Amino acid sequence: MAKVPSTRFPLQSFLPSRAVVMARRTLTKTAKRATPSPTESTSAKPDNDSFDAIALDLKDCTRCKLCKQGRSQIVLGEGNPKARLMFVGEAPGEQEDTEGRPFVGRSGQLLDKMIEAIGLTRADVFIANIVKCRPPENRNPEPDEIETCSPYLHRQLEIVKPEIILALGKFASQTLLQTETRISDLRGTFQNYRGAKLMPTFHPAYLLRNPSSKKDAWTDWQTVAKELKLKIPNIKNSAPQ
Numbered sequence: 001m002a003k004v005p006s007t008r009f010p011l012q013s014f015l016p017s018r019a020v021v022m023a024r025r026t027l028t029k030t031a032k033r034a035t036p037s038p039t040e041s042t043s044a045k046p047d048n049d050s051f052d053a054i055a056l057d058l059k060d061c062t063r064c065k066l067c068k069q070g071r072s073q074i075v076l077g078e079g080n081p082k083a084r085l086m087f088v089g090e091a092p093g094e095q096e097d098t099e100g101r102p103f104v105g106r107s108g109q110l111l112d113k114m115i116e117a118i119g120l121t122r123a124d125v126f127i128a129n130i131v132k133c134r135p136p137e138n139r140n141p142e143p144d145e146i147e148t149c150s151p152y153l154h155r156q157l158e159i160v161k162p163e164i165i166l167a168l169g170k171f172a173s174q175t176l177l178q179t180e181t182r183i184s185d186l187r188g189t190f191q192n193y194r195g196a197k198l199m200p201t202f203h204p205a206y207l208l209r210n211p212s213s214k215k216d217a218w219t220d221w222q223t224v225a226k227e228l229k230l231k232i233p234n235i236k237n238s239a240p241q
């Protein structure tokens with residue numbers, strides 16, 4: 001049975017005050033609006049858009065079939081709303097679906113290590129996915145699901161306005177760049193996403209299955225760190241394991 005989204009603010013306890021967590025689901029009474037119907041356009045965004053407005057729009061969302069394929073809760077994303085660096089992944093997995101947070105499973109642990117290796121923490125960045133509900137059996141998100149849910153990611157990107165987007169994997173890269181070019185051909189070079197630099201790279205889950213690709217991925221991350229002029233004492237030559 002689908003869970004009612006939690007009203008607690010799960011990361012408040014350990015994120016610094018400057019970091020605001022997107023996953024907040026507490027909603028002010030004055031901000032309350034009706035949930036749009038499944039057929040209503042999802043691309044329209046209100047003036048003065050906000051994370052709360054997105055959370056409200058997606059509350060109990062039934063716009064695509066992932067709503068009735070076993071999701072426990074909607075995973076909106078989390079992090080610093082003024083992040084210079086934003087990560088975009090694919091979809092929540094089992095652990096993310098359980099905890100209501102992005103990238104908390106094994107691939108999330110690798111992501112955390114890589115973030116720390118460029119001198120940052122989760123509180124410095126923003127992390128979101130293309131689709132906000134877990135596909136069953138962790139299958140790939142399907143085109144209709146991506147088309148329906150991705151406008152909310154675009155809204156998140158417009159709010160955060162990161163200088164650099166690290167697109168993790170094929171689905172994030174191809175969706176944001178509107179291309180069918182393979183990730184192995186896209187990665188390693190900055191692309192343009194609405195004025196922001198976008199670096200396509202391999203998804204951490206892919207790196208766990210294909211450790212030999214970590215070298216290339218780490219090159220992408222180092223390029224991003226250099227572009228952001230991050231001060232990293234003793235940056236490692238090899239990717240975190």
Ligand code: SF4
Pocket residue numbers: 058061062063064065066067074131132133145148149
């Ligand atoms: S994946 Fe997105 S569009 Fe589909 S039900 Fe979940 S929140 Fe709604």
